[in-house]
Amino acid sequence: MTTFTEASFGNVAIIGSSSFLAQYLIKELGSENHITGYGRNNIAGLKNHILFDMPSTNLDLESLVRFDHIIYCAGSGIQSGKEEKFVFDLNAFLPIQIALKLEALSYKGTFTTFGSYFEIGDNAKQIAFSENGLLSSMQRAPNAYVVSKRLLSRFFQSANLNIKFYHLILPTVYGKGENTNRLVPYLLNSLLKDETPKLTSGTQTRQYVHARDVAVIVSKLINSQAKSGIYNVPCCETIQVKDIVATIYRALDRQHAPNVSSLDRYDESMKYLALDSSKLMMAIPGSEPKISIVDSVQEYIS
Numbered sequence: 001m002t003t004f005t006e007a008s009f010g011n012v013a014i015i016g017s018s019s020f021l022a023q024y025l026i027k028e029l030g031s032e033n034h035i036t037g038y039g040r041n042n043i044a045g046l047k048n049h050i051l052f053d054m055p056s057t058n059l060d061l062e063s064l065v066r067f068d069h070i071i072y073c074a075g076s077g078i079q080s081g082k083e084e085k086f087v088f089d090l091n092a093f094l095p096i097q098i099a100l101k102l103e104a105l106s107y108k109g110t111f112t113t114f115g116s117y118f119e120i121g122d123n124a125k126q127i128a129f130s131e132n133g134l135l136s137s138m139q140r141a142p143n144a145y146v147v148s149k150r151l152l153s154r155f156f157q158s159a160n161l162n163i164k165f166y167h168l169i170l171p172t173v174y175g176k177g178e179n180t181n182r183l184v185p186y187l188l189n190s191l192l193k194d195e196t197p198k199l200t201s202g203t204q205t206r207q208y209v210h211a212r213d214v215a216v217i218v219s220k221l222i223n224s225q226a227k228s229g230i231y232n233v234p235c236c237e238t239i240q241v242k243d244i245v246a247t248i249y250r251a252l253d254r255q256h257a258p259n260v261s262s263l264d265r266y267d268e269s270m271k272y273l274a275l276d277s278s279k280l281m282m283a284i285p286g287s288e289p290k291i292s293i294v295d296s297v298q299e300y301i302s
Helices: 020-029 061-066 084-104 131-135 144-158 183-192 211-222 241-251 278-283 293-301
Strands: 011-015 034-039 048-051 069-072 110-116 164-170 172-174 205-210 229-232 237-240
Touching: 011 020, 020 034, 020 211, 061 084, 069 084, 069 211, 084 110, 084 144, 110 144, 110 211, 131 144, 131 229, 144 164, 144 229, 164 211, 172 211, 183 241, 183 293, 205 211, 205 241, 211 278, 229 278, 237 241, 241 293
Parallel strands: 011 034, 011 069, 034 048, 069 110, 110 164, 164 229, 172 205
Antiparallel strands: 205 237
8 A cells, every 4th residue: 555745746847737627736736836837828827837839839848857747737628629630749649759758858756647538438338447448448439539548548558668657547527617518517507597408318327526636636646656657536426427417407406307409429429438446546545536516516606
């Protein structure tokens, strides 16, 4: 069992500092660390901020070795409308370049990146995938986002790096500040405006973890003695999408279930996505997520 201390851990670089998850990492790490953000804008109001906006600006990779910890939060999702080349460059090729540069420079800090349980692909079996199960999945990848994330994860699986790295496979991350087109904010906004939301049948099973819980896990992990590797991040809830909808309706004291439309979603073919996170739970005791979707409703409203 790995132990860790709560000591301050110095200078932290967050690449993609204007992203949703980065905002929670900045709040979690900012009180005890000097944070430098690399992003399109400085929405967190960081004292140290460096413009980073691919493809118009480039990172000075060699300068990254001065940081104790580097966290790569940049990414392009399905809803971005970006070309496939951009998705691959940002999600896979740039973090691979960073890792290889850090390796060449014998970097002594930690490098943290993120994968996604969407890498499992078009799965219908009701099983929770271990890290090895996800990495060996041959299920169809429905889009460029999934393929790009698979590329990054399989790089870390195969590269035999000597630097200390943590590649974290995330379930669905949510919280106030996320894209308003995603399920929880979209549903809440519709109901608060007395509009009828357009929803699918919601039979997909997903795992959900609040961004604040992810930030706490990252904070503990990078300050631990856990071995380099790929880790599945634990969730707070494994639940069908339709049950999330019902939960939010009850939380807002709405009496009628929503009408199901004929909308098609990019993830409809991925019927069951779940991670076995026992490896990380053993490495970092006390890393269980604490925040449920019901607990989060009020923060969205406020």
